[in-house]
Amino acid sequence: MRDYWMSKMFFDLQNPALSAEFRSNREAFLKKYPLGEDVRKAIRDNDVPFLAARTNPYLLRYYFFSAGMKDDEFMRRLRDG
Amino acid sequence: MAEFAGAYAASHGPLLVRAWDRLPEDQRARLSAAYAELGRRIAAAKTDVLVVVAPDHWSNFFLDNVPAVCVGVGAENDGPPEDWMKAYPHRTIPGHASFASHLVNVSLENHFEPSVSHRLKLDHGFCIPLWKMGLQKLPRIVPIVVNSIEPPFPTVARCLEWGGVVRKAIKSWRGKERIAVLGTGGLSHSIGEKTMGAIDEKLDLQTIAHFSKTPAALISFLQKKLPKAGNGTEEVRNWLFAHGAAGGKGFELIDYLPVPGVYVGCGYAAWSATPASRRPGGPARRRP
Numbered sequence: 001m002r003d004y005w006m007s008k009m010f011f012d013l014q015n016p017a018l019s020a021e022f023r024s025n026r027e028a029f030l031k032k033y034p035l036g037e038d039v040r041k042a043i044r045d046n047d048v049p050f051l052a053a054r055t056n057p058y059l060l061r062y063y064f065f066s067a068g069m070k071d072d073e074f075m076r077r078l079r080d081g
Numbered sequence: 082m083a084e085f086a087g088a089y090a091a092s093h094g095p096l097l098v099r100a101w102d103r104l105p106e107d108q109r110a111r112l113s114a115a116y117a118e119l120g121r122r123i124a125a126a127k128t129d130v131l132v133v134v135a136p137d138h139w140s141n142f143f144l145d146n147v148p149a150v151c152v153g154v155g156a157e158n159d160g161p162p163e164d165w166m167k168a169y170p171h172r173t174i175p176g177h178a179s180f181a182s183h184l185v186n187v188s189l190e191n192h193f194e195p196s197v198s199h200r201l202k203l204d205h206g207f208c209i210p211l212w213k214m215g216l217q218k219l220p221r222i223v224p225i226v227v228n229s230i231e232p233p234f235p236t237v238a239r240c241l242e243w244g245g246v247v248r249k250a251i252k253s254w255r256g257k258e259r260i261a262v263l264g265t266g267g268l269s270h271s272i273g274e275k276t277m278g279a280i281d282e283k284l285d286l287q288t289i290a291h292f293s294k295t296p297a298a299l300i301s302f303l304q305k306k307l308p309k310a311g312n313g314t315e316e317v318r319n320w321l322f323a324h325g326a327a328g329g330k331g332f333e334l335i336d337y338l339p340v341p342g343v344y345v346g347c348g349y350a351a352w353s354a355t356p357a358s359r360r361p362g363g364p365a366r367r368r369p
Contacts, residue, residue, distance in 0.1 A: 007143075008144070011139055014140075016164050052274070057272055057312055058139060058230055058273055059273075061277075078273070078275050078277055
């Protein structure tokens with residue numbers, strides 16, 4: 001399954017300027033995309049398995065790289081939730 | 082007529098740049114030697130044009146439009162857009178518009194329908210191998226983007242056949258350029274999925290062995306194994322382009338090593354262009 005707008009946001013966050021904007025005010029940035037409430041919550045909670053089920057795995061990785069999560073932590077959450 | 086100047090394959094991976102300094106010294110030495118050997122061969126073969134087959138890691142295309150195969154037909158393309166690839170010296174990369182258009186036309190005549198782009202961003206999949214090969218002079222780069230990132234993917238059988246079409250295009254090109262093919266990506270890796278970081282060395286060694294078997298054996302092996310392998314392993318499609326371009330013969334492993342620090346089973350290969358007697362400088366290259 002692909003959540004289009006969530007994936008679009010992850011795609012856009014490859015842009016360093018947008019990534020900086022996201023990190024400085026995450027809530028304001030999330031408002032720019034018509035995301036479902038469940039998706040917003042999963043992003044707030046770093047719910048990796050929920051997001052993984054709804055996007056491309058490379059985009060998922062870019063997102064968490066952009067959000068500043070270390071690979072070890074990302075891989076642990078991929079495995080264990 | 083143009084000459085087929087060889088085919089090559091090399092792995093790529095962002096951490097080969099971002100985490101290079103953290104890799105064990107012996108692994109860095111082997112990786113550097115493998116890339117350098119490919120670079121040496123490409124230079125020694127006096128390669129004028131290099132058709133580089135790589136995936137698009139979400140640099141050009143998004144879910145709006147994901148082509149199975151896209152040929153870069155522009156006079157030039159952009160260097161890698163990734164922030165961490167900024168040190169790569171080539172910010173624009175000359176293409177070969179007329180040969181690329183010929184390649185597209187030959188494809189269509191053979192009932193293969195690529196999409197075309199007049200300007201692509203050549204991301205790390207294209208540029209890490211080119212960078213690490215240390216080529217003094219970059220050949221003109223004709224990019225072919227093959228989707229192995231967002232399913233559904235072109236079949237492995239089709240990718241091998243595509244290699245044959247690339248070979249036909251090279252052999253029928255009216256110019257005198259020496260044209261080679263480089264497939265990048267693979268071998269086993271897993272990115273952004275549960276098995277992230279896992280390298281399947283056994284699968285990689287079997288895959289390598291199958292490049293010296295019949296096309297049917299190679300394809301049936303990959304059809305069976307890829308669905309259970311890490312997602313990055315799908316990039317072996319680009320090796321199939323190289324294999325097909327070489328006529329399915331002459332595979333030679335340059336090196337293989339699993340590199341946990343970059344999450345990739347790193348493989349390097351070359352396919353010889355011609356029998357030894359027809360190598361550059363040999364009698365067959367004298368023209369009337």
